[in-house]
Amino acid sequence: MANTSTSSVQGSDATDTAETAELARGYRKTRRGYVTSDKMDKTIVVEVEDRVKHPLYGKVIRRTSKVKAHDEAGTAGIGDLVIISETRPLSATKRWRLVEILEKAK
Template sequence: MVGTVVSDRMDKTVVVLIERTVKHPLYKKYIKRRARYSAHDESNSCGMGDLVQIAESRPLSKTKRWRVTQILEKAV
């Protein structure tokens, strides 16, 4: 999944915001759905606003079940 880093304050952990659009079943309008995932960043290389790709992994802590696989775009 691809998303934006919204927090990098923790050590070796980033919070990634994933946005997707879904069609409402009755009204047929598109709605934005957001999900926040805690992802493991081994080298602490991600920063706020970076576009990253994350992949599911084994449980690393109470809330971390994802790993950062690559940084697609660095924030300015």
């Protein structure tokens, strides 16, 4: 009677493995920004805004940086609001991947 079946536990092994793999890699950063260039093949340039507090005076300052992101389908255009996610290095300067287009440019 001490011998119990583990068949009910085996069904959740696949989800446990996926969760542990995600935790082992760490959480990937996601950013929102506007597309400033789409002239390259499968690559977009996204301007990401970061708000930081000045260390001495306390004023909130807007800092922007431009990052290159991979757009496999080539669907994003200039002026689109997009979400990008950090990924493995895809080229010398490309470390981000397009996740979703939130709003198309008018």
